[in-house]
Amino acid sequence: MMRESEDDEGLEATVLFDNVAVRGVPREAFEAAVSMAASVAHVLLQRGYRIGMGARGAEIAPRKRASSADARAAISRVDRTGDAGHAAAQSRASRRSHPDPRRRPAQRRARARTPAQRRRRERRIVGSQRQRRRARPGAEVGVRFQATHKLMSYLLVLSALGTLASSDALPGVSALAFLGAATLSWFSDVGSPPARVVDRLALPLRAVVVGVFLLSAWQVWRRLPDPDLTPVLNLVMFLLAYKLFHRRANRDFLHIYILSFLIVLAAAAMAQNFLFALAFALYVVLATWTLILFHLRREMEENYLVKHSTQAPSQKVGVNRILNSRRVVGGSFLASTGLVALAVFGGSVATFAMVPRIGAGFVLGSPRATRNLVGFSDEVALGQYGLLSTENQSVALRATVPSLGALPSDRRDREIEHLYWRGTVYDSYDSGHWVRSRAPELRTHLEQRGTRYLIREPLFESLIARARAAPARRVARRECESRQPDERNDDRGGAEDRTRRDEREERRDQEEPGRVRATMGEGDEAEHASEQMVGHFLLGGRVEQDDRGALAEPGEERTGDRERQRGCECDQSVAR
């Protein structure tokens, strides 16, 4: 309940708020009464009255305008218990036109209606700004923020390209095309004629992007399982050029940085010279600058939003002015952050130098060859050569042919010379590369028979079957004794074990010079040329996995995956 009274002394009014008889009144109604009392006081204050307030527990006599807000303060503290609290707890100046003092200059600006007044006012503002600028001797006048960010982004891309060029993996035509596109894209700012052309061609360009992606994917897939990275690099550079033309939002800049980083990653995987370190140092400095500027730009665009009403969309107010400001970054900023970037590069060099190389294949089991080894690789590239390694002295194959062992040494040597051991077959040719066929009938399968393994090769077995159909055919079955390469399960096995094993193998060779045992089957000699061809032996799969590939001891258990099986084929059906 509210009661208002006024005396006849002048412009005074007292708002009496009966906060006793409120039992049973809903809270909303009570709050509405409080608001109404405050509103009445507010209106009367605006009309020039001195306002007092009375309620149970507090009474404020009408005072002058500056103190009349105490009445509203007292009203604001009225609660349903009837206690109004201390009315004069906080003395505030009465409300003027708006609580925000910054609105007052705006109101004054609004009053400057005529053009002459506006010009005079603008001159005053510019003059005061100049005076303030002169009054701040430490104020730094730097470079335009937006232009600096753009320049740094382009330099970052070029430095990433430099790292790739240091690896000799950068295709010349692609690099020239990219540089041309990057140069043209410099002028494709938002709102510029090139940008409008790009916007008009957005749909065809996206189709071209999809087409290039599919083409690259097909080129990579065609070379599986030995993919060529050149199409991937071309795709990344194409996407980067597209994004440089399409610099619209912060997200586009982020894509540019990610694509540049992918180029650096590719370069790191392929480069092997010191030039990469130089290009990488430049990349680190530019990346630090660019990422800082990018972050500031994004923060500006996100924070300088003003919502003029709840319905209207947010509008960027003043962002362009700030983006073109020279006060955000300057020489000292670039110098100090450049030092931070050099520290980052130093840290990366320290990481490079101090992190121990635990070993290839430690985590995912896909090792990478770091040296040339003796054996068969999956691919033979014409025109390339390497150095033959003589470090690995492990015995890769031990075949025992008892019938040959029983022969005199001179004849035995002649017989052995006639044996044909098949190594591997490269039966597919593509662009100067011979690769192994992946046809199932040409692949080798292992069958465990007790402690021995039988090498099954469907194609050659079919030849054997045909040969057996002929009369007087004899097929020799040669057994080879192999050892289980336990150390393949654990590539980190000590060199000590390997040395002992090699010594043991060498001793065995010395003790049994004719230790090429053979288990002869029904036949003794081959009568068909294809049977001679069957006398082959596949030494192993990937050369990189066979650097310690000794064969298993008889009787040892074998557990392992296909790769290990390929590396330890030990029994072979041969025909003589």
Add this chain to the structure above:
Amino acid sequence: MSLGAVAAKVLRWLTPRRRFPPTREGWWFLVATLLLGLAAINAGLNLLFLVWGMMLFLVLASGVLSELCLRHLVVTRKTPPAIHASAPYLMGIALSNRKRRLPSFSVEVEDLVAGRPLDKRCYFLKLPAGRTQETAYRHQLSQRGRHQLTGFRLSTKFPFGLIQKSRDVVDPQELLIYPALVRVPESLLRGFPRPTAWAGRNGARAAVTSSGCAITARATIRATSTGDPPRGAGSR
């Protein structure tokens, strides 16, 4: 100052209470760093270790630079003269950089209510060394009465936007929220004429005051309550 106090001060300086949750981009960056490290170890590529080191030290540099940004900042509150419930108001925030040389970039200030930040914040793009900048946030409170602000939260995502580092500043302040202002029916204001009208009629405010006219009458106004006829309010 005792040795223990000095040690506590040094310890507090060395290990300031900070929150540094990664941003969404920061999580992506950390995951990429982890994967790249695994790839470098697995593949044994030397130069990948170089790139990995760069990513690790970018995270480290991010933590150092953000800490430099947040140190030696003093924030004060500029309360408006009157705040009414259900009416927007502007709360002024002044931030001072007490560092000698280094500016602070991209600092956000949020008011804390019971330790939790308000949904409004103030943003300072660049605060040069030794300078103070002011800005304000617009807010609205729905209830009258006392409103307790407990402090500020200063936070920054500078320099790379990977980590949002923040620290809380204790600065309690009580706001008194006036009741909401509603439209007052003219019937309630019967007998309280506008002074401007009197001034126009009588020429001077003093004359208006001395004349008394409508103010001589005593009036009792009954507030409206649920179910009351509108015309009955304010008259008796």
